[in-house]
Amino acid sequence: MSIWWSLHLRREAASVPLARRLLLGAMETAGVDPDISFDLSVALSEACANAVEHGGYGEPGAASESAAMGFRVTAFLDGERCRIEVTDSGPGFPSRRGRRAAAHQVRRQASPSAESGRGLCLIEELADHVDFCNRPGRGAMVRFDKVLKWREDALLSLG
Template sequence: MSIWWSLHLRREAASVPLARRLLLGAMETAGVDPDVSFDLSLALSEACANAVEHGGTGGPGATSPGYRVTAFLDGERCRIEVTDSGPGFPARQKRRAAPQNVLAHPTAQTPACAESGRGLGLIAELSDHADFRNRPGRGAMVRFDKVLKWREDALLRAS
């Protein structure tokens, strides 16, 4: 058995805890280990907060453009994807032989006193695999996944 869901959320701060609570509820009901659930929910909160803050204007007349959250819980793994319609991630400064569309490495050291800039690094640390991409003309995509651990009474435990 697997669970799949997708949300289209308004680019408002209140959408972040909504997405987090939905993920936590699905994982608790399925029987995912609470530590794994916490890591994934924190990573999701960071990805959603990034989409809310940087997700774009949505064009003329748009009051609150949205972003999309998609989650897959399937046996051994959970994969989460957050996409927005903003300008995308900044390209790395031109360096010798580096492609222009390469994104700055998200785990680069950010000063502890900085008010922002640690979210992508945190997502990378909390997940087993993280992917940060620009979707030319369509915004940014943050995708991350983690191997699941199950409680003894899990409903979806991998067979």
């Protein structure tokens, strides 16, 4: 059995915990190990926060067309893997080389007390596979996946 869901959310800070809670609820109900659920929920929160901050042209939460367009979160639990995609309508990432260099720079220079600037690196650390890509003329996409572990009392078998 496979489970998937998709949300279209406004570029507002309140959208981030909504997406996170939905993911945690679905994984709890399915019987996914809490540590795996937590890692995926933190990665999702970082991807959503990035979409809220950078995913449109104009200020987040503004009454602009890009804020109204928002961003989309799609999650797939299929077999032994969970894949999450967050897509937005913003300008996209810098070139792949630039993004990799930027991620490396953040790892080297972000202070422990910094409140921003490490989201992409966190996603890379928490997931098994990560892909950041531009959708020409349509924004950016962050896609990540992780192999699932199940609780002993899991009610749902996705195999």
